[in-house]
Amino acid sequence: GENVEQHPSTLSVQEGDSAVIKCTYSDSASNYFPWYKQELGKRPQLIIDIRSNVGEKKDQRIAVTLNKTAKHFSLHITETQPEDSAVYFCAASNSRIQGAQKLVFGQGTRLTINP
Amino acid sequence: SAVISQKPSRDICQRGTSLTIQCQVDSQVTMMFWYRQQPGQSLTLIATANQGSEATYESGFVIDKFPISRPNLTFSTLTVSNMSPEDSSIYLCSVARGLTDTQYFGPGTRLTVL
Numbered sequence: 001g002e003n004v005e006q007h008p009s010t011l012s013v014q015e016g017d018s019a020v021i022k023c024t025y026s027d028s029a030s031n032y033f034p035w036y037k038q039e040l041g042k043r044p045q046l047i048i049d050i051r052s053n054v055g056e057k058k059d060q061r062i063a064v065t066l067n068k069t070a071k072h073f074s075l076h077i078t079e080t081q082p083e084d085s086a087v088y089f090c091a092a093s094n095s096r097i098q099g100a101q102k103l104v105f106g107q108g109t110r111l112t113i114n115p
Numbered sequence: 116s117a118v119i120s121q122k123p124s125r126d127i128c129q130r131g132t133s134l135t136i137q138c139q140v141d142s143q144v145t146m147m148f149w150y151r152q153q154p155g156q157s158l159t160l161i162a163t164a165n166q167g168s169e170a171t172y173e174s175g176f177v178i179d180k181f182p183i184s185r186p187n188l189t190f191s192t193l194t195v196s197n198m199s200p201e202d203s204s205i206y207l208c209s210v211a212r213g214l215t216d217t218q219y220f221g222p223g224t225r226l227t228v229l
Contacts, residue, residue: 001174034217043207043220044158089157101211102148103218105157 002027002094006106014114019080021109023090024072032093032101033066033073038108039086047088048075080113087111117142117210119221127227128198135194136224138208143188146211148218149181153204161206164191198228 003026013019023033034049050057050064050073057064061080066073077084088109093101118141128134138147147164162170162183170183185191195202205225209218 036220043222046217046219049217101216101218102160102163103158105159107157 002030002092002104004090004092004104004106006090006109008109009107010110010112012112012114013080015080015082017080019075019077019084019111019113021075021088021090021111022072023074023092023106024070025092025094025104026071027092027094028068028071030071030092030094033064034091034093034103035064035075036089036091037086038089044089077111082113082115085111085113117144117212117219119208119210119219121208121221121224123224124222125225125227127229129229130199132198133194133196134198134226135192136206136208136226138191138193138210138221140189140210142212144210144212145188145216146218147185147191148209148211149183149191149193150207150209150220151204152207152223158207161193164193164208195226198226200228202226203228 006023031052035047036044037047038044048062048064050066061078063076090106091103120139122137149161150158152158160173161176162172164170164183164185166185182194205223207223208221211218
């Protein structure tokens with residue numbers, strides 16, 4: 001089945017700098033790649049997603065890039081702010097149960113923004 | 116996105132007992148899923164809750180341990196049966212409106228088994 005590897009497990013950056021989190025996936029049939037942000041004690045919140053027919057997607061300070069050939073995708077956060085501190089999870093979808101996207105998650109990255 | 120609620124938000128249970136967790140959505144959704152998030156870990160899919168039919172379980176999860184119901188398009192339950200301390204986790208439901216739609220998560224149920 002699908003396997004998603006996420007790196008780094010922890011990341012600390014200075015406020016205002018950029019942060020990059022990378023994920024690789026194993027199943028070349030995967031076609032949907034969301035990113036979730038989870039603050040302490042809260043539910044995972046979708047922040048951005050990308051489908052396999054697109055190479056890059058941007059939403060304000062957040063961008064995701066996808067390299068299907070290399071089977072990896074990355075989250076880029078620019079001009080980081082203290083409220084960006086959280087655990088970030090990537091995921092990949094490789095199968096359909098009755099047409100639904102079934103997500104396999106990476107291990108998570110704990111991002112800390114230092115003021 | 117849909118408004119999703121879960122009950123209970125947290126519970127402390129004794130070994131050998133069972134707990135049923137409810138997930139309610141404010142509008143009809145096509146798909147509902149149940150995930151487990153062990154302390155400090157990632158999310159693992161337990162099963163897909165199918166309306167009107169048996170749930171579809173992932174490898175390592177069985178119906179006897181995690182029976183699931185989905186009587187309609189807005190409600191599902193997950194039961195954690197014959198609990199042991201290893202079942203201490205956060206249990207989250209997620210929903211998707213359409214077949215290829217984004218998944219949104221409920222607030223989770225934090226379960227502690229003593």
